[in-house]
Amino acid sequence: MTAVARKQLPLRPAGPDTVDALLAWYDEERRDLPWRVAPGKRADPYRVWLSEIMLQQTTVKAVIPFYLRFLARWPTVKALAAAPLDDVLAAWAGLGYYSRARNLHKCAVAVAEGLGGKFPGTVAELQQLPGIGPYTAAAIAAIAFGEAATPVDGNIERVVARLFAVRQPLPAAKSELKRLAATLTPARRAGDFAQAMMDLGAGICTPRRPSCLVCPVQQDCAAAAHGIAASLPLRLERTERPQRVGFAFVALREDGHVLLRKRPEAGLLGGMLEVPGTAWGDLLPPAKEALRSAPLRADWWAVPGTVVHVFTHFRLELIVYPPARHLHPAPTAAHPPPPFALAHARQTPIPYL
Numbered sequence: 001m002t003a004v005a006r007k008q009l010p011l012r013p014a015g016p017d018t019v020d021a022l023l024a025w026y027d028e029e030r031r032d033l034p035w036r037v038a039p040g041k042r043a044d045p046y047r048v049w050l051s052e053i054m055l056q057q058t059t060v061k062a063v064i065p066f067y068l069r070f071l072a073r074w075p076t077v078k079a080l081a082a083a084p085l086d087d088v089l090a091a092w093a094g095l096g097y098y099s100r101a102r103n104l105h106k107c108a109v110a111v112a113e114g115l116g117g118k119f120p121g122t123v124a125e126l127q128q129l130p131g132i133g134p135y136t137a138a139a140i141a142a143i144a145f146g147e148a149a150t151p152v153d154g155n156i157e158r159v160v161a162r163l164f165a166v167r168q169p170l171p172a173a174k175s176e177l178k179r180l181a182a183t184l185t186p187a188r189r190a191g192d193f194a195q196a197m198m199d200l201g202a203g204i205c206t207p208r209r210p211s212c213l214v215c216p217v218q219q220d221c222a223a224a225a226h227g228i229a230a231s232l233p234l235r236l237e238r239t240e241r242p243q244r245v246g247f248a249f250v251a252l253r254e255d256g257h258v259l260l261r262k263r264p265e266a267g268l269l270g271g272m273l274e275v276p277g278t279a280w281g282d283l284l285p286p287a288k289e290a291l292r293s294a295p296l297r298a299d300w301w302a303v304p305g306t307v308v309h310v311f312t313h314f315r316l317e318l319i320v321y322p323p324a325r326h327l328h329p330a331p332t333a334a335h336p337p338p339p340f341a342l343a344h345a346r347q348t349p350i351p352y353l
């Protein structure tokens, strides 16, 4: 069959046959992931939940070693709930977005103490728990409990936009894509279907170069038929992220300890450790004024250039000031100047550095 003939195929709109084709493909070609079970089986809710929270905004490859370490150390939700929050945060270091780790622990406590260690089985109940949004609730309900729920993230939005050739741009198209995805979700094997859609989006229906020629649902795909797969989904241009700026004082001791302080519990990166610095604002304060925020007296000097960290809703640019020399011997671990603390720079989760 030539590529031209392929584009002229009489289409059947995506529907039950598409689901059957996708499930047959999943049975043979699914990714082997440590939190998965064999097709047709229901997975352990704790494992599904743990993997789904870790997978938010992180790749599968990055998550696997963290997932295995967490599971070995805390094999049940009760074990995780009993762990000190600081241990969980330290084990999470490297996965980013620390609010997820705090919510992970909060949720474990809620399930262990409020629900006898059993996750609830419906989307509505799961969404009541800390850190579980609509996508994660649908994924857990479908994969662990077999509810005909439809998790729709960016990957699945892309697959659905292409299957149905939705030309409305994102984000306005979100609710329509969710509705269309729900029309496909089968009453039987909803969890396998959700995971099949995830695998299709991750490995075949990829953002730039979808591999339509080897796609199990190609004959049902409107975008492939019209030759517009790679251009979908359409998106409204993003407005630029606002920028915030500030100074950071990085006081390292010769033994690798760094002077840190705790951020306020409420707000961005609540309760996390950070190096001391000025507030983050729209404009840089004059250096003389900024130096008043330095944690101790020293000959602070500006490292050329800036350090940039991009949060979801703003871009942070920091000028880094170290002291002219390593701090030695003061401050000591026993007597850092309050409200600061000393911790080893390489062994401590510091979220944005």
Ligand code: SF4
Pocket: 159, 162, 163, 204, 205, 206, 210, 211, 212, 213, 215, 216, 217, 218, 219, 221, 222, 223, 224, 229
């Ligand atoms: S045929 Fe192409 S565009 Fe359509 S779902 Fe498959 S990979 Fe995606």
